Amino acid sequence: MIYLILSILCTTVLYLFFQLFRRFKVDLFPAIIINYLTCTLTAPIFSNEPYLPYLQQIPHELLLFSAMLGVSFVSVFYLMSSATQLLGVAGGTIVSRMSMIIPAGFAVFYLHEPFTLTKAIGILMALSAIYFTVGLQKKENAENTLSRKNKMLWLPVAAFIGVGLVDTLLKISQIKFFGDKADSNFVGMTYFWSFCAGFLFVLIFKRQYLKLLLLRKNLLWGILLGLPNYFSIIFFYKALTTPNLHATTIFPVNSVGIVAFSTLAAIIFLREKINLYKVTGLLLAIGAIIMLSVF
DSSP, X not given: OHHHHHHHHHHXXXXXXXXXXXXXXOOHHXXXXXXHHHHHHHGGGGOSSOHHHHHHHOOHHHXXXXXXXXXXXHHHHHHHHHHHHHHHHHHHXXXXXXXXXXXXXXXXXXXXXXXXXXXXXXXXXXXXXXXXXXXXXXXXTTTOOHHHXXXXXXXXXXXXXXXXXXXXXXXXHIIIIITTOOOHHHHHHHHHHHHHHHHHHHHHHOTTHHHHTTOHHHHHHHHHHHHHHHHXXXXXXXXXXXXXXXXHXXXXXXXXXXXXXXXXXXXXXXXXXXXXXXXXXXXXXXXXXXXXXXX
């Protein structure tokens, strides 16, 4: 459970950074590309196996899976960050973390993991926590322009589906290729594909971003973002490989834990407003964590 907690804390830092990007006028997509380059360069430092021998013996199927996951990473990361900048830390965190239902459903129906009444109650409490915070965001944004409202309709849906699919792919990769061992080289290679996909997108469609990649503020914030991003996935993989810790527990606890920690951090450090909706959501989130991880 310690790895899951560490992953939650690292992901919480990511959401706070997304909000700080807006405050400091950081160019989002260039910083995300720098972030993935940082992740790629960080991975060999913490790997138990040198990169070159690893790449020489890697199965073709694993290489393709890594590329697919890497492209998914950069796409979903951009959706998450955009939703957070639009809705605030609490709203952005929650609309993307609603996706827990996708990998949890995959674990129940495909992996046939045990699904007890206690887990069902815990997941319902987690979804209720999500509902209250989303309701809060809708109310706070009631006076937004029509175009902003339209963005609020597609961004939560896109983030929901994207994060859910990525989390499911992570679980599939762990089952199919790694079993009970977390492979840091695979994570580094996946981040490399994320960097390549992002850079290729800029090169083809957004050439004006090339100069922005070298701006000092984008470089700095991209590097700062890359460190917790790398460890969030490494710790999450370690949690997935923990014996007797089922995916039906990991994904809901991870999601609702990120919601709770991100909301608290935003209130404390970013002075986001608090009201009855947010308090209710936090209490339900805490209750869901207890139901899913203790009982």
